[in-house]
Amino acid sequence: MPVELADTTVASGADASKSRISRRRVLDAAARCFLNKGYAATRLSDIADEAGMKAGSIYYHFDSKEQMLSEVFDIGMTAVFDAVRTGVETLGPNASHRDRIGAAIKAHLQQLLEQSDYTAANIRIFGQAPAEIQRRHMPDREAYREYWRLLLEDARRDGALRADADLSLIRMLLFGALNWTVEWNDPEKGPADKIADAATAMLFDGLGT
Amino acid sequence: MPVELADTTVASGADASKSRISRRRVLDAAARCFLNKGYAATRLSDIADEAGMKAGSIYYHFDSKEQMLSEVFDIGMTAVFDAVRTGVETLGPNASHRDRIGAAIKAHLQQLLEQSDYTAANIRIFGQAPAEIQRRHMPDREAYREYWRLLLEDARRDGALRADADLSLIRMLLFGALNWTVEWNDPEKGPADKIADAATAMLFDGLGT
DNA sequence: AAATCTACCTAATGTTAGTTAGAAAATGGT
DNA sequence: ACCATTTTCTAACTAACATTAGGTAGATTT
Numbered sequence: 001m002p003v004e005l006a007d008t009t010v011a012s013g014a015d016a017s018k019s020r021i022s023r024r025r026v027l028d029a030a031a032r033c034f035l036n037k038g039y040a041a042t043r044l045s046d047i048a049d050e051a052g053m054k055a056g057s058i059y060y061h062f063d064s065k066e067q068m069l070s071e072v073f074d075i076g077m078t079a080v081f082d083a084v085r086t087g088v089e090t091l092g093p094n095a096s097h098r099d100r101i102g103a104a105i106k107a108h109l110q111q112l113l114e115q116s117d118y119t120a121a122n123i124r125i126f127g128q129a130p131a132e133i134q135r136r137h138m139p140d141r142e143a144y145r146e147y148w149r150l151l152l153e154d155a156r157r158d159g160a161l162r163a164d165a166d167l168s169l170i171r172m173l174l175f176g177a178l179n180w181t182v183e184w185n186d187p188e189k190g191p192a193d194k195i196a197d198a199a200t201a202m203l204f205d206g207l208g209t
Numbered sequence: 210m211p212v213e214l215a216d217t218t219v220a221s222g223a224d225a226s227k228s229r230i231s232r233r234r235v236l237d238a239a240a241r242c243f244l245n246k247g248y249a250a251t252r253l254s255d256i257a258d259e260a261g262m263k264a265g266s267i268y269y270h271f272d273s274k275e276q277m278l279s280e281v282f283d284i285g286m287t288a289v290f291d292a293v294r295t296g297v298e299t300l301g302p303n304a305s306h307r308d309r310i311g312a313a314i315k316a317h318l319q320q321l322l323e324q325s326d327y328t329a330a331n332i333r334i335f336g337q338a339p340a341e342i343q344r345r346h347m348p349d350r351e352a353y354r355e356y357w358r359l360l361l362e363d364a365r366r367d368g369a370l371r372a373d374a375d376l377s378l379i380r381m382l383l384f385g386a387l388n389w390t391v392e393w394n395d396p397e398k399g400p401a402d403k404i405a406d407a408a409t410a411m412l413f414d415g416l417g418t
Numbered sequence: 419a420a421a422t423c424t425a426c427c428t429a430a431t432g433t434t435a436g437t438t439a440g441a442a443a444a445t446g447g448t
Numbered sequence: 449a450c451c452a453t454t455t456t457c458t459a460a461c462t463a464a465c466a467t468t469a470g471g472t473a474g475a476t477t478t
Contacts, residue, residue, distance in 0.1 A: 018475095019425070038337035040249035044466060056467080057426050065466070098417065127392055128247035128337070161416050169399075169407050170416060176389025177382040183336050184381055198378050206415030207370045207379060208307065227445075228455070252435060265438080266456045274436070 023061040026051045028117070030068045031076070035121040039069055039129055070133055073126065076118030077140045081147070083107040083115070088151070097155035098204055104151055105203075106196040108178055113185050113192040123179050145171070174203060232270040235260045237326070239277045240285070244330040248278055248338055279342055282335065285327030286349045290356070292316040292324070297360070306364035307413055313360055314412075315405040317387055322394050322401040332388050354380070383412060 029050035033042040044065060048055040062068050087107030088100050095103075111119045126134065126141075148171055155161045177199055185195070238259035242251040253274060257264040271277050296316030297309050304312075320328045335343065335350075357380055364370045386408055394404070 022425075038247060038249060040247060041337060043464085053425095054427055055465085056428075056469095059467070060425060124336070127333070128250060159418055162418060165416050166407060169404065170411065172390070172393055173386040173404075173408055173411060176387070176392075177385040180385025180389050181381070183385075190378075195378065195382070198375060199382055202379065202382060202415065203411065204415045204417035206411065206413045207374050208413035209368055209371060231455075253437090254435075263457055264436085265458075268437070269455060 019061070022051075022053070026053065026058055026061055027068060027071060027075075031072045031117040031121045034069065034072060034125055035117050039125050066130065066133060069129060070136065072118050073122045073129070073133070073137050074140070076116060076120070076122030077137070077144065079116045080108055080111045080119045080122075081140075081144050083111045084144075084147070097158060097160035098200070101151055101155060101203070102196070102200040104148070105174075105178065105200050106193060109181065109192040109196045109199075112178070112182055113187060113195075120182050124182050148175075170203075174199070177202070228270070231260075231262075235262065235267055235270055236277065236280060236284075240281045240326040240330045243278065243281060243334055244326050248334050275339065275342060278338060279345065281327050282331045282338070282342070282346050283349070285325060285329070285331030286346070286353065288325045289317055289320045289328045289331075290349075290353050292320045293353075293356070306367060306369035307409070310360055310364060310412070311405070311409040313357070314383075314387065314409050315402060318390065318401040318405045318408075321387070321391055322396060322404075329391050333391050357384075379412075383408070386411070 026047065029047045030042075032050060033046045037046070044055040044058055047068075048058055051058075058068075062071075084104045084107040087103040091099055091103055112123060113120070126137070149167070152161065152167045152171055156163065156165065156167060161167075181192075181195060185192075235256065238256045239251075241259060242255045246255070253264045253267055256277075257267055260267075267277075271280075293313045293316040296312040300308055300312055321332060322329070335346070358376070361370065361376045361380055365372065365374065365376060370376075390401075390404060394401075
């Protein structure tokens with residue numbers, strides 16, 4: 001029996017590492033497939049092909065297609081959230097609000113475009129996932145939004161953002177600008193950092209003359 | 210036999226208008242379903258239910274599910290493009306660049322959020338549509354992007370936008386901010402105009418102090 | 419080296435959903 | 449009212465696909 005949750009094996013030398021590795025390989029393949037074709041359009045055989053395995057064998061590692069989706073969402077959200085928190089905290093407590101928000105934007109985009117198919121899949125296909133899975137992951141997403149809400153609100157409180165701005169509206173527009181990159185960005189072409197700088201500049205300075 | 214392309218019936222008094230109406234009703238239902246559940250996850254019986262019809266009957270009006278998707282995309286793109294062009298041209302030739310771009314943003318958002326499930330479906334699920342359908346609609350989308358490119362480039366040429374801005378990058382960020390609204394906007398809550406104004410202000414002025 | 423376990427495979431099974439064929443309504447002109 | 453045509457329904461048919469059952473080769477344990 002494979003482990004259900006990560007790192008709960010009790011200890012036994014070299015471990016059940018073969019299983020662990022295969023399981024991850026399948027999940028990696030699932031994230032890529034979900035990201036590129038959507039959930040419903042992804043066949044278990046697609047995932048199996050990309051993982052170098054037969055479709056039936058996936059059930060040795062997972063109970064269902066839905067479970068895989070759920071885990072992909074979890075990992076993806078954890079990955080961005082951690083990356084963004086780390087990116088901001090690395091600046092230290094004296095950084096300007098602009099730098100803090102800029103770092104958050106950069107970390108979010110890097111995760112989305114360069115680091116994690118899990119994050120990209122989460123963002124791209126969440127809206128078309130089965131209703132029950134969406135519901136189950138609402139709290140995660142809410143927590144992430146809340147982190148950004150504080151980031152922006154702190155900035156406004158300290159006068160780094162206009163007092164009259166509708167922050168929840170602005171936040172959603174910003175998320176849109178960032179998240180939509182997954183629809184058009186060619187990972188080979190431009191680095192995420194360049195997009196991040198443009199987004200930060202647009203958010204703070206605008207483009208008017 | 211129902212018409213294949215719109216308005217190609219040769220003439221016969223009151224016309225095959227019953228068929229025309231039903232066909233449109235089915236297509237409306239399809240656009241709503243595609244928008245809300247995605248293409249692959251939408252069953253013909255879902256569309257039929259919402260159109261007050263049985264699944265098999267759809268084939269009197271359409272050859273396949275793919276054909277319906279293709280028509281939804283077509284109508285949706287035509288709708289936004291027309292709305293945006295009209296919105297801009299209505300301003301007359303002496304309007305400021307900021308007003309022209311603002312009008313384009315407003316028209317795009319109104320279409321997306323209030324007017325057309327076809328446009329919303331186009332934007333939301335295009336990325337997960339079968340590859341061949343995507344390819345078939347690339348020219349349409351390219352033409353629309355080109356319109357916006359000129360809109361922004363003209364503004365920059367006349368000094369209404371910063372000379373150093375990477376316009377194609379900015380355009381994609383702006384599209385993202387606008388298109389992502391379809392993922393979170395509650396049509397009941399706020400009017401599209403309010404979002405449009407916020408987006409225009411962000412684009413030109415930014416939020417920094 | 420016998421017994422057991424791990425990680426996968428092959429081959430059903432059962433259901434779902436797109437599509438089709440032919441029968442019934444509905445419609446509209448005469 | 450009758451007939452031709454249009455429109456919709458019913459009932460299969462089919463293919464695809466998630467899931468399950470049972471088998472197997474190789475590793476691990478006893």
